[in-house]
Amino acid sequence: MSDTAKKPRWTWDGIRSIFRKELLQLMRDPYLVAFIITLPIIQLVISGLAIQRDLKHIETIVCNYDQRNASYDLLNAFDNSTFFDINDKNYVNSDQAVFQAIRQGRYRVGIIIPPDYSSKILSGSEPAEINVVVDGANASIAKGIVNAASLIVAQESKASLESQMLNPYPSDSSSNSGSTPAAGSISLVTKVLYNPDLMSAYFLIPGILAIIMHMMTILFTSFAIVRERENGTLEQLMVTPIRVADLMIGKVLPYAAIGFLDMILTLIVMVCFFEISISGNFWFLCGASVIFILTSLGIGLLISTTCQSQVQAIQLTMGLLLPSLLISGFVFPLEPMPWFIKIVSYSLPLTYYLEIIRGVVIKGTGFMELWPQTVLLTILAIVLLGASINRFKKQVV
């Protein structure tokens, strides 16, 4: 035993032999390499397009308590825009009916006009309120709806104010009721059901990028070792004097390189194709991404130490990934979660990387604000890689 203790834990020669063999094998299979490189980009584009759906001609349910001309002018403005469609059948008599229809999923959006809308517009004494109710389950659509509604209301409000200036005597309006005696501003009150924070595509795409890279890197690294176990070639390797660390490092290096390349490519796709600019420091993001890829490599290697076949590796990866999507803050905010879930959340590299990539891309924050996440991510990378090398035994059972 003392003899092995003197030997180094890893050697350049060992890593180089494995690395070179792995590269040779990858070059024999250029389709696989092309597949590995393009798959994350394709996945990002498809999921990005899926959430960036065009908002047009959304059926709108209406409850008009006012029933006077001013209210119909406003509704016409909504109907004439490309976003909203209001047909005769869309009118209901109570705001309860509007909420019910949205809850049942028959409509995505409803407009409620209070009884005093027209009188407020005409008097101009205070802003006339209208209520827009939005189904927030699909955040990007809901956000688009809210934006479109605000735009229409702002235009109408402006038109109304202008006409008030042209007609300085609103009290006379009753005499010439044939024209549109709009006066006074309109204020929009929105109520979003289900998802009041409205996570947007802008918010989701960096997260999707993180998840795709996480999943792909874990899968391809675990495959790299498990494939050898499945083919029996690992058994032959294990009777040689190769050190475990050399074997694992040499095997994952090519996949690490592919992972980094993919990371850069997907970031470029995010910036150029989805036009989401990186507000913060690009190089800090790159550095953090490298560390994040290392944690994914570590998880992939850990999976490969326990799995006997590639099918098992896929199942285990999916089994781990699905709950981590739910508790990493990708779907639901972390704050309201119970403490025992939070403990698990904050042991996942994905949680930290999501905070980093969203911080850098959306808020423009950098290392000064995100150093705790970066340090913890680095610690996780070291722990995961170390654990996988320690767990891997040069033995077969």
Place this chain on the structure above:
Amino acid sequence: MTSQEWAIQTEHLYRRFNDKTAVTDLNLSIARGEIFGFLGPNGSGKSTTIKMLCGLLPPTSGTATVSGVNVVADPEAVRSKIGYMPQKFSLYEDLTVQENLDFYSHLYGVTGKAGHLRKQEVIELVGISRYQRYLAKHLSGGWKQRLALCCALVHEPEIIFLDEPTASMDPVARRELWDLLFSLASAGVTLFVTTHYMDEAERCSSVGYIYNSRLIVSGGPDELKQIRQIVGHNNQRFEVICRPLVKTFNIVKSLDYVEDVTIFGQALHVVTQQGIQAEQLQKDLSASGVSVISQRPIEPSLEDVFVTLTQINIEEERRIAEEQSLSV
């Protein structure tokens, strides 16, 4: 012999998997330069033993010394001294013969000019030079095994473990591989070979027979044919060539002094009880209308030895089981 002269020595080696014992109390001593044939039915513990001796599988208890290294305590130290050829082809099918060999010589630290010479040497020894540029997956079964042997030889190991090396080979390739093994053995390499073929076992310098996780017998093929259980009852073996074969088989089986009868090609191998004369058998057969073409006394073959030993063991187990059920 001192322990240094043994290539492989095990003492009370056990391996259990959950509730199943794969190897029970294995005591083996194999001298350097021997070709040791390890025989036994599938699942009897042959591969488990090899994996323990190669340091791939820790034993549950017992000791194993391979090439002077205690494999149980220090499995890493034995790696450079042994070569291993698993039952299944375990090299990279998407690499060429040369690339596989280069990779393994690197792993064993056989590099530089000496490494190049050594690689040439094994390529010539195995005779694979004309396939050097072929992808391993395009080789036939026999050539795949030669490539595997090449890679297992490149670091000049003292001992080579071969797990059923000829399992899927045609007879010509089989013979060629064995010729190769003999030339290695004559160069002083110890070979530990598992096989199902009796003709291969007959060619080994010593053989061990493992049945149901226990090593039942070991020794030179000729020694085994003389052991007490085989010849101890003073029973005799005859080869009887006769017509019609199958009908005679049934007749012979029904004779009360015949202990065992097996069909070997055109002949029957008959085991009779002590003191039965050859003339007695001939007389009984003629009386039953069988035309005996020839009849001669013969030595037991290795197959006879193993079949007999297996039967004795099965009976022994049954007896023990019955005793246990009686005592309960």
